[in-house]
Amino acid sequence: MEQFFQVTISGLATGAIFAIAAVGFALLWQTAGAINFAHGEFIMLPAVLILIFGEREPTLGIPDFVPLIGGINAGFTIPPMGMLAAFAVTIPIAIFLLGYVFKVSLVDKLLQPGGDDIPLVIATIGVGLFLREYVHEAWIATPQGFPSVFGNKVWNPWGVAISVDDVGVIVVCTVVIISLQVFLRRTYLGRQMQAAAQNAETARVLGIPVSRMVLYTFAINAVLVTIAALLVSPSVNARWDAGLNLGLLAFTAAIIGGFNQVRGALYGGLLVGVLQNWSGAYISNLYREAGPLLLLIFVILVRPQGLFGRAEERRI
């Protein structure tokens, strides 16, 4: 019985991270119609950046960050700054690259209203490949350990082993999701963003700057994936190919939950996390992902709008 609690709580922690990742993915899909196959790499990149800034001594300048040109060794080395500071530094970088640059250079150019969304899908697959291989060549070729910001202690209430990390993750994710909900529902800006997502034309008529609202959504997604990166990397390590697995599980969570609403992606994430741990513990650790993936196929078969999604509405 104790094992069941351990496995489930641990699963909820992982699930909470998937929930955050899934919410970000769902937001991009709903508000901009952008299906981002590089979402996993969007989590991997901040993880690597946080690690480099936090624990390594990066050389900022030509060689380290632009080795494509390579050769010259001009730059200055900065000392490791610790995980939390690194996190704070990575957030604006993520917002810029994964939010602004991504939106303006790709999404805006490739998503024409009434047109085909396949070029964007392909382009995001290209982005994923680019990020994976770049990180692999330039920064980390082998998996690197990633310290947890909550430490490694394990509590033992009632004989159930619960790690502080798991509790910390659940708390942080809860706060993040609640904040997001409050922001979207209770603030003026949040309601504007919802309006822009539901019906861009009407929103424009009402004077809402839709393009800017979409940009904010991309920025929010960038923050969410950075948070997810910080929280998930202790378990999966910082590796160049972490994105493949993480991305797939984030998509799975979003689709199972139903990405019509933030709530759907949230429940989907929790479900995927718990299911993954149950599969690992009670079937076989080798088939951990099988549980969520089989559920994904089942959900698409019987209820493609997701378990908590609404039918006949493909956007919010």
Added chain:
Amino acid sequence: MSETNLATDTDLENRKDKIQTVDRGSISPLLASMVIAASAFVVLFPIGRSQFNASMWGWLAVLLGLGAANVIVPRFTLNGLMVKWVSIVGFFGFMALFPIGRAGSTMTDFGLFVIFGAVVAGMNLTQGYAGQISLAQAAFMGIGAYVSVLLDFGETISVMGFSWELPNLPFLLTIPIAIMVSMMLSVLIGFPALRVQGPWLAFVTLAFNLLVFLFLNNEDEITRGSRGMRVLRDDFKVLGIDMLSPGRFYYVGLAYLILALGIVWWVVKCPWGRALKALRDNPGRARSLGVDVRAYTLLAFAIGSGLAGGAGALYARQVEYIEPRSFYINQSFDFLLATVIGGLGTLAGPLIGSSAITLLADHLRFTGGWYRVWFGLFVIVMMLIAPEGIAGTFNRFRAWFQARNEGA
């Protein structure tokens, strides 16, 4: 079971349920063609030097001549038809004759080129003609490879403690079996995924690919797991000719490629081609006219996956070693990118795309992995300026050129 119809009236109005072909890039055909031609030259020149030496200039002249002829001579005339057939025969003649006397390493490359070419051709049918993204091509290739190898060598497998010695079948017979198994599995996962419109097949195939990998990697008693399996070509003869050397086996791959392209060509030429074109152009209208969109899409997906399965059987013998890692999801992404870069909806596209991930990749290996970074970047740029792919851009350029001449 009634269908959930997720397309609303407004969607029909805004043509949101149309799967449009990617046949309009954002810059003019002339500019796109020039960019592509320039990149091609930069990349291929050193390769040409190493493969052809002095005779490179002769070959280049022939290539440019044929290319120019294809562009200038109006397509639908008798001359145009002749040019087209000369090009096709010339290309396959070249493919058949070029390898004679070449080094083994070159032949390994070319062997992979034709096999992957067949995989990409299958994917072209699924995506270029039926408009569906499949991210499981590598999985089907893996399934075909393992099925073929296990049956060919009569391996013993254990399922749940029950040991079973598989029959020892001739290699050539395992190919259609591999194709069948792949097709059946693809229908199994495609059927639920294609019930409603949307990107669902992409996600289902991605999940399927990972599931297949987990199975191949973990079921040691069936697949030998992550250790992989050594595959030897030693007991294989076609028409009495021994197929042992890489040079000879290449022709088996070439034959399969021609078969794959032939099948795709046939499907497109027969009435199915029209139905596929219609369902890509306007699926809602197509359905109202009796086009069973789901059935056609599923069939295109099944054929594409089947071709990948057969290619897997050949792949196993080409590289003489199979392991689950070769069939992981990044390989499926590669096939997808190859298909798109080559050009959807064309017959030359798969050849171009396959060469990008085999021949070209091998020549660029000296960069130590950076060529893959550039590949990703190239895909992004292609989607921005020429989403119809290299072959598609060529077609667009030709259409523009010939329209200009007619108009003038």
Added chain:
Amino acid sequence: MNTTENTPVVKIRSMSKRFGGNQAVKDVSFDVYPGEILGVIGPNGCGKSTLFNCILGQYVPDEGQVELDGVDVSKWSPPKRAKMGLSRTFQLLQVFESMSVRDNLKTAAQEHVGTIASRLFKRPDMGLAHTVDDLIERFRLAHLADELAGNLSYGQQKLLDTAMAFVSDPKVVFLDEPAGGVNLTMLADVERQIRDLNDNDHTTMVIVEHNMEFIFRLADRIIVMAEGEVLMTGTPDEVRNDPRVVEVYLGG
């Protein structure tokens, strides 16, 4: 004398469809008799197009049955209903813009011949050239036969769209505003073609229309809808003179 003359070829029973708070179609029932032209009119928003979508399968109705020649097709997908003999056009013109006029018609015709499997082994035109050419002639599209549908004018596309509904020799054709947006010259053409198809081929048709004169001239019977319900059914004269109909149009 064929007794099936008086048996409806299509029976609609209790068709209802609601979208959120809006009851678009409410308990609509009617019959369609073979060889007739049945008009459906009503003010904007009365549910005509929604009704068509429910009958032809684009929408899943909340309630209702559709019977074709005694067979309940209520749960069938649109392609299956089309193959059974129910064809339609849409209010918003829909043709295959990337294909030629001829190919558009061939696509519309080919799915009714044989099975998918058999079509894999047929020649590209499947022997349908004759049928397709016949319709091209009747709709006066011969000079455009090999032109891409996307290059045609609106009116020409409209003619093609309508022709596509007839090429498969369906049991009942549902036309959604065939005269919509068509100029006066073409309007006469459309009317002539519909009249021709009904007189010579005895094709049964159900036509939604806003153009009153057009439908009054063509229809044998007319159903008037208002606010999702059937207001009345009758001959064009009866409808024209019914005070309720006048009120529904003027009062709305």
